[in-house]
Amino acid sequence: MRTSIATVSLSGSLTEKLTAASRAGFDGVEIFENDLLASPLAPEEIRARCADLGLRIDLYQPMRDMEAVPADVFASNLRRARHKFELMSRLGADTVLVCSSVHPLAVDDDALAAGQLRELAGLAQEFGIRVAYEALAWGRHVSTYEHAWNIVEAADHPALGTCLDSFHILSRGSDPKGIEDIPGEKIFFLQLADAPLLAMDVLQWSRHYRCFPGQGGFDVADLVRRVLHTGYAGPLSLEVFNDVYRQAEAGPTAVDAHRSLLLLQETVGVTAPPAPVVPTGVAFAELVTPDAEPVASLLGALGFTRTARHRSKPVDLWQQGEARVLVNTGPAGRRDGTSLAAIGLESPDPAGAALRAEALLAPVLPRRRAAADAPLDAVAAPDGTELFFCATDRAELPNWRADFEDVAHESGPGGVRGSSGGVRGIDHLALAQPWHQFDEAALFHRSVLGLHAQESVDVADPYGLMRSRAVTNADGSVRIALSVGAAPSDDTVHAQHIALATDDVVTAARRFREAGGRVLPIPANYYDDLAARFEFAEGELEAYRELGILYDRDAYGEFRHCYTRTVGRVFFELAQRDGGYRGYGAQNAPVRLAAQHTVTGG
Amino acid sequence: MRTSIATVSLSGSLTEKLTAASRAGFDGVEIFENDLLASPLAPEEIRARCADLGLRIDLYQPMRDMEAVPADVFASNLRRARHKFELMSRLGADTVLVCSSVHPLAVDDDALAAGQLRELAGLAQEFGIRVAYEALAWGRHVSTYEHAWNIVEAADHPALGTCLDSFHILSRGSDPKGIEDIPGEKIFFLQLADAPLLAMDVLQWSRHYRCFPGQGGFDVADLVRRVLHTGYAGPLSLEVFNDVYRQAEAGPTAVDAHRSLLLLQETVGVTAPPAPVVPTGVAFAELVTPDAEPVASLLGALGFTRTARHRSKPVDLWQQGEARVLVNTGPAGRRDGTSLAAIGLESPDPAGAALRAEALLAPVLPRRRAAADAPLDAVAAPDGTELFFCATDRAELPNWRADFEDVAHESGPGGVRGSSGGVRGIDHLALAQPWHQFDEAALFHRSVLGLHAQESVDVADPYGLMRSRAVTNADGSVRIALSVGAAPSDDTVHAQHIALATDDVVTAARRFREAGGRVLPIPANYYDDLAARFEFAEGELEAYRELGILYDRDAYGEFRHCYTRTVGRVFFELAQRDGGYRGYGAQNAPVRLAAQHTVTGG
Known part of the structure; x- marks a missing residue:
């Protein structure tokens, strides 16, 4: 399978992150908005750099608090989205992540959320872009993957699908079994992170303590097996917010990260590298x-x-x-x-x-x-x-x-x-x-x-x-x-x-x-x-x-x-x-x- | 009021800790057992060192899982206690801390707990030692200060009192109002720590994130006011487990610690240092x-x-x-x-x-x-x-x-x-x-x-x-x-x-x-x-x-x-x-x- 990593998982400038990801063998990257904003490279230059490094830009993450908001807020959101879709066209990225809203004015109204996401997807489609909607574990009204999928299903737009994130699902203790009920082609993206089993506020846990699959206490492999069972054909993509990796050299971290995906793929049975030879x-x-x-x-x-x-x-x-x-x-x-x-x-x-x-x-x-x-x-x-x-x-x-x-x-x-x-x-x-x-x-x-x-x-x-x-x-x-x-x-x-x-x-x-x-x-x-x-x-x-x-x-x-x-x-x-x-x-x-x-x- | 600090709050060897506490102006110390065990100084030498530095040994902390246990476990505990009381006599320490039991065999039986603590206090009395019983926030059956006090009251022994700890009380959200119902002379000790307001497992929170009063989010001053209201006349003693202070130089940490107690005493009105002159x-x-x-x-x-x-x-x-x-x-x-x-x-x-x-x-x-x-x-x-x-x-x-x-x-x-x-x-x-x-x-x-x-x-x-x-x-x-x-x-x-x-x-x-x-x-x-x-x-x-x-x-x-x-x-x-x-x-x-x-x- 293709492997990808979010730039936020690595330290340094965007250029350093891309180089490290490429050298470690990743096929693609998710570009985190702050990394792009802070880069002196124009979007076209980033696109060229990625192409040179053999990296596809699998996802861009510029959207917050998009849906289930009052009309004036949504109008301003759409204006912002148009800017970002133009940017993504320059960047050559075709999938945008939208996390469930934490806007203070967001309302608990699935029909409104679905309607606004449908409108957003319509705009995205004009740019050849797909919208992947994800439930944040601390979303204001939408915090489970089932709920996010229900809204996507209700919105019923070809350019709208869901994004699954192992941290958001497993940190809440959700049963990943229901994933198998989602059609694979509507799972637009899969983000993976593990975490040590800590009893702490989920937002702090997520922002500081995520780690690569196999380093924490979640059964990430089980979740991936269920996602693959749906026919999902996108990349396995790491999105790891971790205070230590933010400081560590990007090169070794990227290798560590890619190794975790190689092991994960072996565990779920999609690859069969040479078996371990345990020393005696x-x-x-x-x-x-x-x-x-x-x-x-x-x-x-x-x-x-x-x-x-x-x-x-x-x-x-x-x-x-x-x-x-x-x-x-x-x-x-x-x-x-x-x-x-x-x-x-x-x-x-x-x-x-x-x-x-x-x-x-x-x-x-x-x-x-x-x-x-x-x-x-x-x-x-x-x-x-x-x-x-x-x-x-x-x-x-x-x-x-x-x-x-x-x-x-x-x-x-x-x-x-x-x-x-x-x-x-x-x-x-x-x-x-x-x-x-x-x-x-x-x-x-x-x-x-x-x-x-x-x-x-x-x-x-x-x-x-x-x-x-x-x-x-x-x-x-x-x-x-x-x-x-x-x-x-x-x-x-x-x-x-x-x-x-x-x-x-x-x-x-x-x-x-x-x-x-x-x-x-x-x-x-x-x-x-x-x-x-x-x-x-x-x-x-x-x-x-x-x-x-x-x-x-x-x-x-x-x-x-x-x-x-x-x-x-x-x-x-x-x-x-x-x-x-x-x-x-x-x-x-x-x-x-x-x-x-x-x-x-x- | 007298001020004291637990040696676990400072980094270094026992000698370095004692020197730092003395130089920062503390009147006493709580000696944490591991610091004594790891010290090449004999108890008599530690006693002399403290005397030279003007420090009283206000508390010793060698006891765990003492009470509410089966008879054979308690017999072994008493044997251990006798050893420790002999050590304390050499050390010149007259108050021992006993935290509520987390022993896997501990039973939920207040009468048994009171009886065993009475027996322990009887033994302590032979050595001129007082036992201060404290509720750990994660104690197996006793986790609130009210509960610990009820057991002390039931045990009714002159050498048995309670120890109050602001972290254990405030981390659980207990109402400190009830402290005023405890007779001051039965509060044998008062340990103080603040902590940032984190939603996390209380044991981890306590062991790694405590800080000095005024650095965190607890209303330590309110608790101290209530304790003083009872007539408590012992020291204000800091017991702060903190990963950063474990590494920081002991000297500056001790100054920081003592400053926090000076400010606390001013806040509760027992001292009146020169008022702050806010720069304009x-x-x-x-x-x-x-x-x-x-x-x-x-x-x-x-x-x-x-x-x-x-x-x-x-x-x-x-x-x-x-x-x-x-x-x-x-x-x-x-x-x-x-x-x-x-x-x-x-x-x-x-x-x-x-x-x-x-x-x-x-x-x-x-x-x-x-x-x-x-x-x-x-x-x-x-x-x-x-x-x-x-x-x-x-x-x-x-x-x-x-x-x-x-x-x-x-x-x-x-x-x-x-x-x-x-x-x-x-x-x-x-x-x-x-x-x-x-x-x-x-x-x-x-x-x-x-x-x-x-x-x-x-x-x-x-x-x-x-x-x-x-x-x-x-x-x-x-x-x-x-x-x-x-x-x-x-x-x-x-x-x-x-x-x-x-x-x-x-x-x-x-x-x-x-x-x-x-x-x-x-x-x-x-x-x-x-x-x-x-x-x-x-x-x-x-x-x-x-x-x-x-x-x-x-x-x-x-x-x-x-x-x-x-x-x-x-x-x-x-x-x-x-x-x-x-x-x-x-x-x-x-x-x-x-x-x-x-x-x-x-």
């Missing part, structure tokens, strides 16, 4: 750093062994159990400091995963490799993290490990693959997201990787509220916690981290300390509170207190965890997850964040 | 600049004449009609670039205005003047703008003008004081506010200067939504428009400006252009829309189009205005206000902002 584990986490020593020293104290080195790049492989950490001292580390730059996702079908990612607009990364290296497919997540789709030691697939050459080393008590520090593997990875891309990140991981997004939780940092949301696969072998601050700000503390899975955090933390590692110190007050809240076995709480171990419990099990100091933007967590505990210790995050600020003097 | 006009606007030439050239084209120079500082006075602009090439301009640094407010009683400002915690500025200069009282607004209280050519008062020496000049057609450019005076001043201080700024101008704050309006900039709010005196001779972006960001476009009043903007703009000035170009599309919306006299619209003049109309009158190019952070507006128009052209702001971005290439 974390093959490796890759740190870049300008100086390997501090990271190596930390990994060593955690019980990791440097087992191999890349054949052609300055990259070391450190390993313990199934936890593998690459330490890359190439150019990226010199540019970005020590940070978590890439994740290797164990994939049942790396090539298929890459095809899926590409189909869903994930930027495919150039393969920075020597001729002899194994082919590794990689894409960039919205935060810039590189995601590699790879296989570890599986006969039928190229092995990323083959690019590494074993190094001589003293193996620990458990041998090379043993867990000298008590680490089994990677429990989860935590990535701080750019402020404008939190919702985008969740949709990306869901649609591109086929992960499941958990509920978002608020976490109080001493210097602002953070939000955190985990994406996981079904068995929890891939867990990524995405977090975002309340505002763009210093992110030295809102850092990235690697949580290492252990079956015995007390022993692991003690070994770490004995090997010279320093755990993040946790205040004594925290342990006094644990003593008040829970009853522990003899000596248990004392061990936590000694080792800086935090404790949490949910309906499923228990979580014990502690943190290392931070190197650059990265720190490690030792995590013991028992009895099916599902969370990430969010309850303890305020204490951990405050402790990190104390250590860094922040 | 704008004596001058002062620009600082590293280079006088571009500003001088702009002022010259606008019809201003350089009439005088300061006797001891590198400051020129430019004048036209009653509009006076100081151009200061001292150190501040070299530091900040060209910006609007100070406003001279014409005051009936400059010394009294300064006393008022000082009493309401406005930072009093050191008088940077030579011995011979006239005394000028000045304070800093939250955005750093210096506000001078002064008198112009009034016999009975020191004249700020006396510090300036007339310079030889060619006077324009109207003489020195004439309006060669058609400018009568200053219509308004527009100041971009730091992101965290928008609500603070409005309360400052209201309480310190006695100005009236108008409703806040949303304005769409191409790169994000802005909010704007004007503060004015009764006759409109002082108008200041405060604006803030949706996020901390580039503010080269969200600049400061000086709007000059004219009776004929067409003539003024034409003269400006003829004198070599360049007006901000406005797109032709804007004028096509004006033609569609309004009917104009012959030639009128053509003149607007030619001169970049914008047009607006409200229920009272008309507004015509145009803009100069920007120098540094400053630009000028020529504004013609007819027939009592009350606004500032907000309807045109998106077009103006987009045009400014186009010019700056932003």
Whole structure:
């Protein structure tokens, strides 16, 4: 199907919006009147620009408070409409949106509304223009799609149809079933927006909190299925008023937007892109750093062994159990400091995963490799993290490990693959997201990787509220916690981290300390509170207190965890997850964040 | 009365919060449990720190879901309470807050609730602690203050009283009249918060949008009057959960908070600080600049004449009609670039205005003047703008003008004081506010200067939504428009400006252009829309189009205005206000902002 986006959904000048929409792959745009008024381009120039960019102008939105008004007001409205129809002829736009009236003088009279809309449609027809009449959720007398359709039906004019908007329909809790009773050819337009399920004034909700389908709580797919069932053949068009997207760069927002429509089309069954290939584990986490020593020293104290080195790049492989950490001292580390730059996702079908990612607009990364290296497919997540789709030691697939050459080393008590520090593997990875891309990140991981997004939780940092949301696969072998601050700000503390899975955090933390590692110190007050809240076995709480171990419990099990100091933007967590505990210790995050600020003097 | 603030209302570590509260003049604090848990200080150290800072610990908040629960849950609650009472003894806190239960197992049984609270109070009494029971607006079975009081009354224990919270009472629309039926000695605590009037889920509203009294829409003063009527003798204590204050620097937030309580006490009549002295006009606007030439050239084209120079500082006075602009090439301009640094407010009683400002915690500025200069009282607004209280050519008062020496000049057609450019005076001043201080700024101008704050309006900039709010005196001779972006960001476009009043903007703009000035170009599309919306006299619209003049109309009158190019952070507006128009052209702001971005290439 054709895809379209309202210019109000993107930031910047009209030119920037059009360019972003075109580059992201949209077929058309709805031009919001303010964007046209503020543009130095004449309508003919906008038309030419759109044509050059391969964009159809699917809709223009200049009308307000048109119908069900006194005769003098309507006369002035018609005068205005004629001006706008002339403008639309210059623009090459053939559909105009008319929202149900909120005029203070509008009367509750469907016959009057139908009559005035018929007259408007007659005028529009002279210009080859169609009028799409839509019920605003807060319309003065017309606020449901059924009511708007009844008026359109009564007006009975070929140039008059209805426009359906998923926000206006679903925010009111209307049953979309009735849509199937509207003839498809009388649905002139379909606007789509999702929204988080907030109990708030619908006008404020609509103007500030809309989001792209799949990012909120509405069943937009169900509504679209019903609309398609009528035979509707127009575009799927996004109209999203969102305070964050108004500020974010238009380019990435447009990609995010188009991805949401690609996923929606797949969901309703009108397209079949390559299926998601859900990752089955974390093959490796890759740190870049300008100086390997501090990271190596930390990994060593955690019980990791440097087992191999890349054949052609300055990259070391450190390993313990199934936890593998690459330490890359190439150019990226010199540019970005020590940070978590890439994740290797164990994939049942790396090539298929890459095809899926590409189909869903994930930027495919150039393969920075020597001729002899194994082919590794990689894409960039919205935060810039590189995601590699790879296989570890599986006969039928190229092995990323083959690019590494074993190094001589003293193996620990458990041998090379043993867990000298008590680490089994990677429990989860935590990535701080750019402020404008939190919702985008969740949709990306869901649609591109086929992960499941958990509920978002608020976490109080001493210097602002953070939000955190985990994406996981079904068995929890891939867990990524995405977090975002309340505002763009210093992110030295809102850092990235690697949580290492252990079956015995007390022993692991003690070994770490004995090997010279320093755990993040946790205040004594925290342990006094644990003593008040829970009853522990003899000596248990004392061990936590000694080792800086935090404790949490949910309906499923228990979580014990502690943190290392931070190197650059990265720190490690030792995590013991028992009895099916599902969370990430969010309850303890305020204490951990405050402790990190104390250590860094922040 | 004693004033107190909950640590959750301020950002940072517990130490930072306590310091900020003390410096702002609070007498006490409520310690929020998470702040204590996350602090490396032991309770005894916190107690000592508070004592050093002159702060009493008025309340501790560690209890949740205490009452109306099954016996085993209550037993565990009592165990926890004992721990917390021991902690409070170490802390030196004698009042504990218990909010009505939201426990999933809580039952609707007032007798059970009263019995359990009586038992808790008995335990508290052993520690010399009082229990203040409060109804959460979203409490499972107890959600009104009357209900909470009934339970306290039934429990009938000397160590059990009630806590009233203005947010919980007013957000539910409860009638505060019933407060007067509660004996004052049984009101153990009073928590105050205001909030904007939002139709939203009360829990979200409470957790993210509370603000300080006077910043929102609740009649907090009426509630406080009723509480005082009972004989309540405890502190007025602020408990404000607000996403912005969580991020803002604690110091300024604490000052803002304390100012709100000073104003509240004045409103309810328990204190009588020096009365506000409302300014009666704008004596001058002062620009600082590293280079006088571009500003001088702009002022010259606008019809201003350089009439005088300061006797001891590198400051020129430019004048036209009653509009006076100081151009200061001292150190501040070299530091900040060209910006609007100070406003001279014409005051009936400059010394009294300064006393008022000082009493309401406005930072009093050191008088940077030579011995011979006239005394000028000045304070800093939250955005750093210096506000001078002064008198112009009034016999009975020191004249700020006396510090300036007339310079030889060619006077324009109207003489020195004439309006060669058609400018009568200053219509308004527009100041971009730091992101965290928008609500603070409005309360400052209201309480310190006695100005009236108008409703806040949303304005769409191409790169994000802005909010704007004007503060004015009764006759409109002082108008200041405060604006803030949706996020901390580039503010080269969200600049400061000086709007000059004219009776004929067409003539003024034409003269400006003829004198070599360049007006901000406005797109032709804007004028096509004006033609569609309004009917104009012959030639009128053509003149607007030619001169970049914008047009607006409200229920009272008309507004015509145009803009100069920007120098540094400053630009000028020529504004013609007819027939009592009350606004500032907000309807045109998106077009103006987009045009400014186009010019700056932003």
